[in-house]
Amino acid sequence: MYKAMTEVAEQNKDLKDLVKREYKEGFVTEIESDTLAPGLDEDVVRLISEKKGEPEFMLEYRLKAFRRWQKMKEPDWAHINYPKIDFQAISYYSAPKALPKLESLDQVDPKLLETYEKLGIPLEEQKMLANVAVDAVFDSVSVRTTFRETLSAAGVIFMPISEAVHEHPELVKKYLSSVVPVQDNYYAALNSAVFSDGSFVFIPKGVRCPMELSTYFRINEMNTGQFERTLIIAEEDAYVSYLEGCTAPQRDENQLHAAVVELIAHEGAEIKYSTVQNWYPGDENGKGGIYNFVTKRGLCKGDNSKISWTQVETGSAITWKYPSVVLQGDNSVGEFYSVALSHNKQQADTGTKMIHMGKNTSSTIISKGISAGHGQNTYRGLVKVLKGADNARNFSQCDSLLMGDRCGAHTFPYIEVQNPSANLEHEATTSKISEDQLFYLMQRGLSAEAAVSMIVNGFCKEVFRELPMEFAVEAQKLLDISLEGAVG
Amino acid sequence: MLSIKNLHASVFDTPILNGIDLQVNAGEVHAIMGPNGSGKSTLANVIAGRPGYEITAGSVEYLGQDIAGLEADERACEGIFLAFQYPVEIPGVSNMAMLKAAINSIRKYRGEAEITAADFLKLIRNKAELVEMKQEFLKRSVNEGFSGGEKKRNEILQMAMLEPKLALLDETDSGLDIDALKIVAQGVNALRGEDRAIVLVTHYQRLLDYIVPDFVHVLSAGKIVKSGDKSLALKLEQEGYSWIEDELQQAS
C-alpha cells in the first residue's frame, strides 16, 4: 500500500486532443532596465550585493552560498526531461530603471503600472482587492508594497526583503536560512548566492494580520533568472495568510525561476501560504516556458503551531517543487493542498515532505494532479516520522485525473517511520474524465468545454476551498483557460 | 414532435436498431417495452445524441428538424431530456451547481437572461418538494454515494427543473419500491402537458398504473414488433413476450 506506484495513462480515444491555449499574460513590457551581463562568478555575487548596498553580513552569506553551490551537482530527476541549463548564459540581476526609492505611486514608471493593470493587479490602493496588501516583484526588484501604513499600525512588517536587510537586519540575520540552509540543495544554494528580492513578513506576538498579504512575481527581461526569496515569521499566537501569484511573458527561450521560501511559526502561530502559479508554460511543442525550481519549507517551531501550503500550479514548462513542513513543536499541524496541471509538453514534479519531530503532530496531504495532452504529472511525497514523534498522524490522498491518451500520472509516496505509534493512511486514485460523465453533463445542456471544466473543478474542490474566495475564483478561471480545447 | 422513420443505428459499429418507425405527438405518452437487449436504451441514446451511437439509415426528426447533425448539448438545449438508466456520478460537483449551470446554459442557447439566484432557489425548492427530495441532497455531489432509488429520483428532479419538451425515461422505475415509484410518477405526471411528450422505457407494467400511456410499443431485436394501447402492457405482463414472437412466426 505504501510502495511507489506508477500509473501511466491509457485512455479513451474519444477525448480528443488538446490544442492551444493562449497565454494571455504573454506580453513584454518595453521598459529601460539595468541588467547585468550573463554569467556567474564571485564578482557577480559581489556586484549584486553592492548594487543593493547590502551590509557586510549579507555579502558573507552570499559568498558562502556561492562557494557551496560551486561544489554541488545539479540534481537529475527521473520524471523530468529538459536540456541542460547553462548557468553562465543567464543574467543574475535585472531591475527596471527608476527612481532609487519610491515614495508614492506617482514615482513608479507608468509602464510598470500598466503592466500590472494588464495582469489584473492594479497597484493603486483604492482599486485593489479589498483587504489584500500587495508586494509586486518585477524581474528582480520589488516595485511597490501597498497598504504599508495600515499594516505597520498593527505591528506587521511587510516589505521587500532587500529593504528588510537594512531596516531589520537583526531579524533577517536571525531567520534567513534557519529553515532552508544554504547547502540544502543545488537551487537553494544558487538562490542564496544571487537572490535579489522577494517579500519579508513579520507578524509580532498575538497579532492576527488584518489583511491577506500577497506578492505578484513577474519575469519580464529576456534571459534573466528570477531568484526571489521570501521569509515569513509568525511569532507566538500570530496569524497570517499569504498569497503569491506569478506570470511571465511568452518567449521562445526557457527562463529560470529558482525561489526559496522559508516560513517560521512559533508557539500557537498559524501561517497559511497559497500560490497560484501561472508562469508561461511554453507552446504546445514545448518551446519556451519557465523552469520553476523552488524550495519551500515551513518550520512549525513552537508547540501548537500550524503551517498550511495550498498551491494551484498551472504554468511553467517544468515545475520542481515540494513545499514541506517540519513539525518540530508538539501538537503542531502541517497541511499541503495541491492542484498541479500539466498540459501539452509541461512537466510537473511536485509534492510535499512532512517531517514529524514533536509529539502528537499531524499532517494532511491532498494532492490533485491533472494531466492533458503530453503533460507529465508526478506526485512525489515523503512522510517521515522521527524517533521522538509519539502519536504522529498523517493522512495522504493523491488523486490523478487524465485527459487524453498521451499524458501520464506518476505517484511516489515515500514513508520513513522510526516510531511505532505512528498512524499513517494513504489513498491514491487515478481516473479519467469518462465519456459517460461528459455525455451526462452535455445531455443536461452543458457544452463539452463547460462539462470538462465542471468535472475538473469538482475534482479540485478539496483544494480550492482552502483558497481565499477571490483566489479560488481566479484558480478556477485559470484551470479553464489552461484546459481550453482539451476536448474535441 | 418526434418522428422516427426506418431508423437503423449502430453502437460503436455494431448494428443494433433495424428499422424503427415511431411517431410521437405533443401531449402524448408512449411506453416502450421489450426483452433485455432488444435495443430500448440504444433507441433512447440515439435520440439524445450519445457519441458512438450512429444513425446508419433512416432519420430522426424532432420538431420538424432532422437532428442527426446536432450535438448532445444542442439537443438538450432544444428540449430533449434523457433520464439515464444508469445515472453517472460527478464527484465534487454539487447537484445545485450542476443544475444551475445547466439551466443557464439552456437559457443562453435560447437567448434568455441567466436565472437569478433567488429564482433558482425558489424553483429548486419547489421541484425538490415535488419529488420529495431533502434539501441536503441538493448540496451533495451529483449522484455520489446515492442509492439506486435516490439516483433515479434525482433524474426526475433534474427533469422537473429543466422542463423538457421531450422526456425520455430509460427504466427509471427499475429497482424502485412502490413509494419511490409513486414519487417518480408524480414527477412525470406533473410534466405532462399539451406541448410536451414523454417516452417511457420500462420492463414492468406497474409503472403504467401510475403514468397511463397513450401508446405501448414492443421492441424486439431492434424493431418495433407490436404497438397498441395500455391493454397491450397488461397482456404482456400476464403472458410474457413469447406470444408476440409466435404471432410473428405465424405471419412469416
Ligand SMILES: Nc1ncnc2c1ncn2[C@@H]1O[C@H](COP(=O)(O)OP(=O)(O)O)[C@@H](O)[C@H]1O
Ligand atoms: N457499447 C456497446 N457496444 C456494443 N454493443 C452494445 C453496447 N451497448 C449495448 N450494446 C448491445 O446492444 C444491444 C441492445 O442493448 P440495449 O439498447 O441496452 O438494450 P435494452 O435497453 O433493451 O436492454 C444489446 O445486445 C447490447 O449487448
Ligand SMILES: [Mg+2]
Ligand atoms: Mg436498457
